[in-house]
Amino acid sequence: MSSLCCWVTVQLLLSTLLGLCSSLEFTGVPDQWARYLRWDASTRSDLSFQFKTDLSTALLLYFDDGGYCDFLQLMVVDGKLQLRFSIDCAEATIVSSKRVNDSNWHFATLSRYNLRTVLGLDSETKVAEVRPQRQYMKIVSDLFLGGVPQDIRPSALTLPLVKDQPPFRGLITDLKYGTQGPRLLSSQKVGLDMEGLCSVNPCENGGSCSLVDGEPLCDCSKTEYIGRFCDQVLGEFPSGSLTVESGTDDMQKVPCRLPAGMHRAGAAACMMTEVNSFPGFSHMMMAEQGMLSFRFHVLSLVLPAL
Template identity: 40%
Template sequence: LAHRGTLYGGCRVLGGSRGEVLEFGGVSGQWGRFPVWNACCESVLSFRVRTHSADGLLLYLDDEGFCDFLELLLLHGKLRLRFSIFCAEPAEVSSRVAVSDGHWHAVRVKRDWRNTSLEVDGKMEGWAEVKSKRKDMTVFSHTFMGGISPELHASPLRLTSPGVRDHASFAGWLTGVTVNGSVAVLEGSEGVTVGDRCGPAHVCQNGGVCSVVEMRAVCDCTNTGYKGNDCSEGKALPKPYLVTL
């Protein structure tokens, strides 16, 4: 795959462009590390995901072995968000829609003190409230996506939710990771390939032409006989049909 950014000891460090795609092979020991997300109070983390896999770890962060954590999983093709504050019973919210159909989906995790909500493709999938004595979440760890590092696997006492080690690594593609609208830069990775959004992993099907417009990929379905976000639906409109992913 074509890539931007610099390779340091197996870790590609990006400039933060939303045009780049991270490809995860689902192998053991893979991980992508982003800066600490200050998810204590009111904050939003967003990204786009594409996968054919039914299960895998998408997101994990915690207070390094004390009480607070947040994890987002693929479970039977749907998303499951689980979190805790101040060692309270973890709260959970799951998506009603599946995201393992091979199409790009926009995911939004919103922290609001004791509450956390989950959106998929602009629609609220649900929210949950943790019954904790403290209302703000403490975060010390980096934000891990696609898996956690072997060092953490080998040190369960550093993990607030040690069960995260039992989840399969994510297989698929992630792009457009942002916190409160600002691009989150990948600080390090292992087993992750960095490519352009319109590289071999692009989503345009049936001969649709992919291009990056305003840092987003768009599919031109003209003359393909199809329409939709990725030129996979029905018949094309009689005039040029340009859609934004």
Template identity: 45%
Template sequence: MVLAMRHGAHLIWVGLLLCCMVDMGATMEFTGAEGQWARFPMWNACCESEMSFNMKTKSSHGLLVYFDDEGFCDFLELLIHNGKLSLRFSIFCAEPATVLTNTAVNDSQWHAVTIWRNFKNTTLMVDNEVKWVEVKSKRRDMTVFSHLFLGGIPPELRSVALRLTSAVVKDHVPFTGWITDIKVNNTESALLNSAGVINDLCGAAANMCLNGGVCNVINDEPTCDCSQTDYQGKDCSEGKISGFSFGPLSVLLTISNSSPLTKQQHDMIIYRFPSFQAVLVVQQFTENADILFL
């Protein structure tokens, strides 16, 4: 009887511990938007090392993990291909080695994923399934220079082909789903910055970005990206110049504001330019907009 009570208490303690472990990791939601990416510190996967995370998705395709030696020979990419995980890597410009798992991960359930690097060998673990592959390379250790990217790669890497060791990584669609508990060698890896990714910091500040601004995390701080809107400022609430129309005799400036001006408010426009001819300035007032002609 005493043994049964002790055993039951042990099970309760383990259950509480597992709950706490789930809450410890920050969960990131990947929307699958074009240009999406999350950047983590470099994973030195040269010799004996491992990386792990938990994921959930209903998508059959998407880029999960990528890192390389910035355009030389070595790289590793982890994809969802037809609902299953596919890992491909190369060392010293050898023919890339590929391993494909049998476990379907596009079932909207959480799956534990671990990548274990051991010189020429790489092991991929998904839940209870374990598969490994060896690359036929003349060199044993992998060289890594880039950051660790999850869910996609930044636009600056897409625009410079020589920066990517695996050129085809640009063709992979971004990952759509959730990733949590990202660890390297059993230590939580800190998110450096991201784009198009919703995580706990942005979730806590869900209403901080106005007028269609997108919340991104930069240096562990939620920041509004207003580049795809007609607004600017910390929370995308300030009007900005949204367009120019150039003609032979005129320039049209369109200025937007987040809220209509009242009688007690005013906006000021300051400009200067050299000219050898007379300048005609006409300001047209309408109910919803002011137009300044030069």
């Protein structure tokens, strides 16, 4: 087999492994990057991923329209997430309130809604809107993660100085366009990390971390919290009853933190009373991370005193 054929085979194998693996390891060396198939953020779309880093300044993500006006750049600047974007040369910037250079896992989302762009960081969201003549973002390039190839001509970049930004150091996992993982086209100086996803526990408030299909999953069942990272406080009802309007048939979700000894779902315990059923309507009760979900024709939900 020729050396060229071997090189192509190795590159294809590495791309396949990186595409299947949830976690990419960036060491922060010059000219490192991962190149993904273009994200269609022209009008309405979502992108999400998890990451951790100890750098105060680093390039996370970049794409543009090939050197004209439109671009989107996500960086860590002064320890916070900074999103810069431009539509038809109308530019805006969003900066997170929370610092991210703490070597802990963080969950980031980018949401495009025509002229409005939303940056999400863990439980925080910030919005920016521009008012250009054109009503959509043009995207020509693929999406670059962790850095930009140094051999791209400056004239082909809407932000030529993006090549001079410090490369990302840390882990990036679970990159998704909407609900689908994008195709990795190529990469350089990017490694794999499967074991490190739970080495620094992303679960807060005593939640336990485990790897499921290569992704970190938080178990909050032994805590008094819910959410992706066990970071959302359960609602607390001291005593009395929670009344749901008569005739309500929709699924109701009631978070509660009550003593054990009754119907128990993780950290939740509730007692349903005065359920008025009627023919053809099925009763259903579910336990989900400390939340009781019930589908009933409910008159009231009585909770015992703490």
